[in-house]
Every structure is written in structure tokens, then in C-alpha cells.
Amino acid sequence: MIKENSPGSIGSSHVDQPFYLAVGDEVGLFEAAYADRTPVLLKGPTGTGKTRFLEYMASRLSNNEAGEKVSLTTVSCQEDLSASDLLGRFILEKDGTRWVDGPLTHTVRNGGICYLDEVVEARKDVMVVVHSLTDHRRFLPIAKLDTLIEAHPSFLLVVSYNPGYQTSIKDLKHSTRQRFVAIEFSYPTxxxxxxxxxxxxxxxxxxxxxxxxxxxxxxxxxxxxxxxxxxxxxxxxxxxxxxxxxxxxxxxxxxxxxxxxxxxxxxxxxxxxxxxxxxxxxx
Ligand SMILES: Nc1ncnc2c1ncn2[C@@H]1O[C@H](COP(=O)(O)OP(=O)(O)OP(=O)(O)O)[C@@H](O)[C@H]1O
Ligand SMILES: [Mg+2]
CATH class of the missing domain: 1.10.150 (DNA polymerase; domain 1)
Incomplete structure (x- = not known):
């Protein structure tokens, strides 16, 4: 499932920030990571506020002096989610084919936070795509277009991962996990x-x-x-x-x-x- 919400769209009024109560130092840590566009890994059990935190951070970061909005695009990863779903595809039209950006490509081009929720659930080819975006290169290779897209200055990749699921045999490889700073979520007091x-x-x-x-x-x-x-x-x-x-x-x-x-x-x-x-x- 893919969802794009502009910051401030949660709650009844546009100026409303999503309600988020900080449990530890996660707000400052995320702001520091965002300042250098260091990719972030959110870890923790289900329902501990990871999604709400990101909605809040996107809204908070949007209140900058330049007035630039930081959008949040969320992709819920499932086992059938492939790299093409993230990158985009050619669609058939009357007079030929047209390329349509997937949610990751769209965010890489236009900026904002792209959140891959439960990233370990996705197919392996997704990780390949993630790698070049999460090191100094910050580009997205799109083989079908024979092109590399350089990430927009405001682009940030965030992924989440619940290491507690004992039913899942899937794990994040070190070559992937060591591309992020991690923020651990746990139950509040x-x-x-x-x-x-x-x-x-x-x-x-x-x-x-x-x-x-x-x-x-x-x-x-x-x-x-x-x-x-x-x-x-x-x-x-x-x-x-x-x-x-x-x-x-x-x-x-x-x-x-x-x-x-x-x-x-x-x-x-x-x-x-x-x-x-x-x-x-x-x-
Ligand atoms: N720190 C918090 N501040 C405000 N609300 C919170 C907080 N933590 C949890 N909640 C509440 O719990 C609900 C679930 O949080 P959320 O959907 O963000 O969890 P999650 O960690 O993203 O879960 P999942 O891993 O299943 O996606 C929120 O809708 C909100 O009502
Ligand atoms: Mg969530």
C-alpha cells in the first residue's frame, strides 16, 4: 500500500501538527540525521508510534524558515513488493508507452521523506535499489530508463524493521543495515x-x-x-x-x-x- 500525505494533513486543521509524544531523544536525533540526510532505520515493536513519529517529524521539519514542505511518502512492504513497484513502469497507452514514476522515484526526484515500512518483507531486488541511495552516491539507478537520478536535496530514506517477529526468518543484511542510523522505539512509561x-x-x-x-x-x-x-x-x-x-x-x-x-x-x-x-x- 502506498500513501502520500502532505504534512499537516492529519487532524482537522491544516496548521495542526500530528500528535506525537516523545518517549526519548528521538526527535533531536532524527533532526540531526535529517540535517545531513543520513538514512534512518526505525526499529521496534508494532504500534509503538513509528509511523506517527514520522508524520510528526515531516510536519515539524516543514516549519522551516524557507517555508519548504517536507512530504512523507509511505510504502508498506510486502513479500510481493518488487523494485519495479518502487521505481515505476511503462504503461501502455493508445499511441505508445509512457513511463510512470513509482513512489521512490517520485520522492527521489521531488524531495521529501520516503518511508519503506517493514522493509525486510520486500523482495530482495528492493535492497539493491536502496543501496546506492543510502551511501555518498545518493542516486537511483533506473535500468529501464537507462538513467541515474540524483536525489533531490531534501530527499531522505527511512526504513522500519521489527526484529521481534519470531515468525519471520527474514533479517536485514549487514551490508544494508550499516547504511542507516537506528532509532529504537519501545513502549512508553x-x-x-x-x-x-x-x-x-x-x-x-x-x-x-x-x-x-x-x-x-x-x-x-x-x-x-x-x-x-x-x-x-x-x-x-x-x-x-x-x-x-x-x-x-x-x-x-x-x-x-x-x-x-x-x-x-x-x-x-x-x-x-x-x-x-x-x-x-x-x-
Ligand atoms: N509516542 C506516541 N505519541 C502519540 N501517539 C502514539 C505514540 N505511540 C503510539 N501512539 C499511538 O499508537 C498508534 C499506533 O502508532 P503507529 O501506527 O505510529 O505505530 P507503528 O510503530 O508505526 O506500528 P507498526 O509497526 O505496526 O506500523 C498511533 O495511531 C497513536 O494513536
Ligand atoms: Mg507503522
Whole structure:
């Protein structure tokens, strides 16, 4: 799936910045990397704010003195995504063929951030394309056009990668990963996560805090029960269900227990923890 969103397009008003609460030093680090156009690798579990962070950074970097917008183009990589999908292709028209830029070529030409989400999932030929863009050369070879496109000065390549997926045997090769600086994303503290749930999920402060404490507990569960703990995204979903009148316990089962596992023993263990946090009250 490919998505281009101009900065500031999230939220109701154009001047609105996407809501992002910094968990560590990621904002300063990204700004420093962007200043030299050093490619960035975002690492971390699902739902920890990687996409939201980039939306926020594109918007933040767009507030520059020159008034130049930094666009964000996101490509969700899947196993059938090939280099041609990123580069572009000739399409047949009545009177011949016409070249249409793919999302990567478009961003390399016109500038902005190109975000390859879950890059390890893509086909191997994608990495070849990435290599010449992520070292001093900063160009994109397009064999079908017999040309090299030099990257626009504002172009930055960002990729993400979730090393935690135990189902995936795919890994980033060192010749690829050593072309990036990495920013690691992890779960926020209970205090920060509660703020996110209040803002994003409309949670009451007491509910938000309890949800986040519950999640922290589940994230510490033994790997036998859970491969990956509940994300902030799931807590936002639970908060929204609760804000709509669903009981907190039911909301947590629907948004957490039944999502993070299909195994009945693990589910039972998780429901037990949920009951310990929310079983007694209508909070
Ligand atoms: N630090 C944060 N500040 C604000 N919102 C956050 C933050 N972290 C997570 N969220 C919330 O969690 C949701 C999921 O975040 P996001 O989609 O950015 O995760 P992700 O890391 O890109 O996940 P995936 O790896 O599955 O793509 C966001 O829509 C937002 O509501
Ligand atoms: Mg994402």
C-alpha cells in the first residue's frame, strides 16, 4: 500500500501538527540525521508510534524558515513488493508507452521523506535499489530508463524493521543495515502512555493509567504466553471502546486478549491479569 500525505494533513486543521509524544531523544536525533540526510532505520515493536513519529517529524521539519514542505511518502512492504513497484513502469497507452514514476522515484526526484515500512518483507531486488541511495552516491539507478537520478536535496530514506517477529526468518543484511542510523522505539512509561490514551482514546485519567499498568504487566509476561505484548495502539482501541460505554474488562478482552493470542491457555492467563486490573470496578 502506498500513501502520500502532505504534512499537516492529519487532524482537522491544516496548521495542526500530528500528535506525537516523545518517549526519548528521538526527535533531536532524527533532526540531526535529517540535517545531513543520513538514512534512518526505525526499529521496534508494532504500534509503538513509528509511523506517527514520522508524520510528526515531516510536519515539524516543514516549519522551516524557507517555508519548504517536507512530504512523507509511505510504502508498506510486502513479500510481493518488487523494485519495479518502487521505481515505476511503462504503461501502455493508445499511441505508445509512457513511463510512470513509482513512489521512490517520485520522492527521489521531488524531495521529501520516503518511508519503506517493514522493509525486510520486500523482495530482495528492493535492497539493491536502496543501496546506492543510502551511501555518498545518493542516486537511483533506473535500468529501464537507462538513467541515474540524483536525489533531490531534501530527499531522505527511512526504513522500519521489527526484529521481534519470531515468525519471520527474514533479517536485514549487514551490508544494508550499516547504511542507516537506528532509532529504537519501545513502549512508553505508564505516565507517558496514559497521556497518549487520554489524548488519542478519550480515556479518563484513572482508566488510562490502569490500562497502561495492565499493558506493562502483560509485556513482562513470559514468552511462553506472548510473543509480543499489547501495543500502545491496542490500548488506544481499548480506551475508545471504554469511552463508548463498553465495560473496561470487555474492552480489554476484545482489544487485547483476543488480539494478541489465539492460544486458549495464553488467553486465559491474559484474561486473569485483565480481571485483576478491571474485574472489580466500573472504572
Ligand atoms: N509516542 C506516541 N505519541 C502519540 N501517539 C502514539 C505514540 N505511540 C503510539 N501512539 C499511538 O499508537 C498508534 C499506533 O502508532 P503507529 O501506527 O505510529 O505505530 P507503528 O510503530 O508505526 O506500528 P507498526 O509497526 O505496526 O506500523 C498511533 O495511531 C497513536 O494513536
Ligand atoms: Mg507503522
Amino acid at each position: 505508564v505516565e507517558l502512555e496514559s497521556e497518549i490514551l487520554i489524548y488519542e482514546g478519550g480515556a479518563e485519567p484513572a482508566v488510562a493509567e490502569r490500562l497502561s499498568a495492565l499493558a506493562a504487566n502483560l509485556r513482562n509476561l513470559n514468552n511462553d504466553y506472548l510473543i509480543e505484548g499489547p501495543s500502545t495502539r491496542l490500548l488506544v482501541y481499548a480506551s475508545r471502546l471504554i469511552a463508548r460505554g463498553v465495560s473496561p474488562q470487555r474492552a480489554c478482552i476484545a482489544a487485547i486478549a483476543d488480539v494478541v493470542t489465539d492460544d486458549s491457555v495464553s488467553r486465559e492467563a491474559i484474561v486473569e491479569v485483565i480481571t485483576a486490573y478491571f474485574g472489580d470496578s466500573d472504572t
